[in-house]
Amino acid sequence: MLKTLRGILGLQHCRYCKSEFKWKELYQYLWGALYKPFRCTACAKEHFVTIPGRLTNTALTIFPMLIFAQFLSPFKHFLLSIGVGIILGLIGSLISPYLVSLEVDDE
Ligand SMILES: [Zn+2]
Secondary structure (H helix, E strand, O other): OHHHHHHHHOOOEOOOOOOEOOHHHHHHHHHOOOOOOEEOOOOOOEEEEOHHHHHHHHHHHHHHHHHHHHHHOOOOOHHHHHHHHHHHHHHHHHHHHHHOOEEEOOO
């Protein structure tokens, strides 16, 4: 919870060198291969998305889409509902770099 609150205030910092991750790098990473480590551009230390981080990422992108398309759509038109759902998902994905936490795998 505290981590999430800290995430809202700004982008996460590297656990080692404390340099702030760039939004664009996190965004591209979250849309890409999550099984690969995220590398700090300053010190090249590898970070991994935590399980809550993965869930947050999924929740922010997939759920708005599904919930809107399934239940909240005021549109009778199916494709229009899907389109708005996708836009909501994209908006969710724009804020996910602020909320998804990364950890260093020390072992
Ligand atoms: Zn670093």
